[in-house]
Amino acid sequence: MTDTDPMELEQAIAAAAEALEFSSPGPDRAGALSRLASLLRERFQVDGDRADLEHAIELNQQAVELAPDGPERALFLSNLAACLHASYQVDGDRGDLDKAITLAQQALDLTPTGPDRTYRLHHLALML
Numbered sequence: 664m665t666d667t668d669p670m671e672l673e674q675a676i677a678a679a680a681e682a683l684e685f686s687s688p689g690p691d692r693a694g695a696l697s698r699l700a701s702l703l704r705e706r707f708q709v710d711g712d713r714a715d716l717e718h719a720i721e722l723n724q725q726a727v728e729l730a731p732d733g734p735e736r737a738l739f740l741s742n743l744a745a746c747l748h749a750s751y752q753v754d755g756d757r758g759d760l761d762k763a764i765t766l767a768q769q770a771l772d773l774t775p776t777g778p779d780r781t782y783r784l785h786h787l788a789l790m791l
Contacts, residue, residue, distance in 0.1 A: 667705060676702045693729035696722045697739050704746055713753065720746045732773060740770035741783055748790055764790050 679699040686695040700722035707715040723743035730736035747763035750756065767787040774780040 667709065669709065672702065672706055672709065676706065688729075690730060690735065693726040693735070693739060696726040696729070697742055700726065700746070701742060704742075704749065707749070716746060716749055716753070720750065734774065734779070737770040737773035737779070737783070740766045740773070741786060744770060744790070745786070760790065 676699070679695070679702050683692070683695040683699050686692040700719040703715045703719040703722070706712065707719065720743065723739060723746055726739040727736065727743055730739050744763040744766035747759045747766065751759040751763060764787070767783065767790055771780065771783045771787055774783050
């Protein structure tokens with residue numbers, strides 16, 4: 664659970680959705696998709712609405728498709744992996760866990776040495 668104020672979270676989701684509407688195609692749009700997805704996943708963690716998690720998965724998949732290889736794509740892969748891992752924790756669907764592990768490994772492979780790589784190693788270890 665999170666200590667996020669529900670009203671503030673709703674405002675953040677509305678703002679992120681509006682930003683997505685005005686985003687241009689390409690890497691900038693991928694970032695907007697990912698930001699909205701992260702907020703929806705957070706709301707799922709607060710209230711357990713499965714529709715938010717499913718929407719976050721869809722948005723993260725779109726972000727991954729738009730992103731070129733590199734550190735930013737690694738972030739989007741990691742975010743998608745986190746959503747699929749959350750889905751596995753709810754349903755126990757092994758397919759979601761397998762996809763999450765594969766995506767987390769891909770994110771790790773694209774991440775150079777540094778704090779982000781340490782975080783992604785930890786993230787992958789939690790899934791294994």
